[in-house]
Amino acid sequence: MNDTMVTLVGNAATAVEHRLTTAGVPVARFRLATTVRRYDRTRECWTDGETSFFTVRSWRGLADNVAASVAVGEPLVVQGRLRVREGEQPPERGGQRWFSAEVDAVAIGHDLARGTAAFRRVTRARTDPVPPRHGAPKELPGDGPAPEVPEPFQESSA
Secondary structure (H helix, E strand, O other), X not given: OOOOEEEEXXXXXXXXXXXXXXXXXXXXXXXXXXXXXXEEOOOOEEEEEEEEEEEEEEEHHHHHHHHHHOOOOOEEEEXXXXXXXXXXXXXXXXXXXXXXEEEEEEEEEXXXXXXXXXXXXXXXXXXXXXXXXXXXOOOXXXXXOOOOOOOOOOOOOX
16 A cells, blocks of 8 residues: 655644544544744744645544644644545535645654653553463463552642
8 A cells, every 4th residue: 555654743723623433433633734934044033934734633542542632732743644635616605626635643742842741541441352362271360450550649738
């Protein structure tokens, strides 16, 4: 498969829209604004170039994590498959052709060159049983519920 993979650096331009498909698969969508910065030697300062907007889609666990982690204006790095869509408006709206650049994200993260972040691992319950490997026992010694991890200690102000 010859997918065009891209890496985009920009800011979240819209709020994340998070929903479930009719099949129950989580999907998240938002717009990413990327602006070229160039050094203007005549004025001796950095200037903004044109801004491009991309629709970013993510699926399943990535969609859930994006919805819980990304807000408008936050600096992001997005990696995924580039899709260029085209269409035509209906005649009552002018009938003009349009093009849209979309990215099916594989990875999304905050741009740590412009701030800090705190990572929190998400634990998800398994919904389908994992079949045992050939020749492996159905249960291994020590299997069972995971040990409980205590909450971080917090001093009381009393």
